[in-house]
Amino acid sequence: MVKIVALDRMPRPMLLEEAREAARRHGTRLLICFGENGRCGGFGGIVRSAQARRLFVAELMDLCRTHGFHGVDYNWECPGYSFGAGYASTGVINVGYKGLASLVQETRVAFAANPPTDTAIVPFPSCQHFKNSS
Numbered sequence: 001m002v003k004i005v006a007l008d009r010m011p012r013p014m015l016l017e018e019a020r021e022a023a024r025r026h027g028t029r030l031l032i033c034f035g036e037n038g039r040c041g042g043f044g045g046i047v048r049s050a051q052a053r054r055l056f057v058a059e060l061m062d063l064c065r066t067h068g069f070h071g072v073d074y075n076w077e078c079p080g081y082s083f084g085a086g087y088a089s090t091g092v093i094n095v096g097y098k099g100l101a102s103l104v105q106e107t108r109v110a111f112a113a114n115p116p117t118d119t120a121i122v123p124f125p126s127c128q129h130f131k132n133s134s
Contacts, residue, residue, distance in 0.1 A: 002046060002055035004063055020068045035075035047099030057110045076100055
């Protein structure tokens with residue numbers, strides 16, 4: 001089961017409300033960011049599994065609806081990298097990028113089909129030149 005549980009970096013409710021109001025007032029969107037850079041050891045496993053991605057996207061949609069986010073920014077700068085161990089093999093890195101591309105595509109489909117708020121956007125990460133060949 002995939003469950004988004006590390007919410008300790010979410011703003012306090014009052015600050016989140018201020019952020020939502022500022023986004024509304026300035027005509028911008030409020031995004032939540034997910035990625036992996038030493039703190040989130042599970043992200044690589046999520047992107048490699050179609051079932052885990054599906055469950056994650058469902059959890060993400062619920063989180064966006066609950067907290068008023070307009071979309072998500074996937075910020076995974078170094079697929080295949082682990083602090084203390086360095087880079088994995090090229091094959092593992094490529095699987096990570098392919099899984100990330102799949103996750104972005106599946107998230108776009110989910111947001112388009114059932115936007116959590118009035119407008120849903122999903123910025124494509126910097127690896128937009130990677131394509132899912134599946």
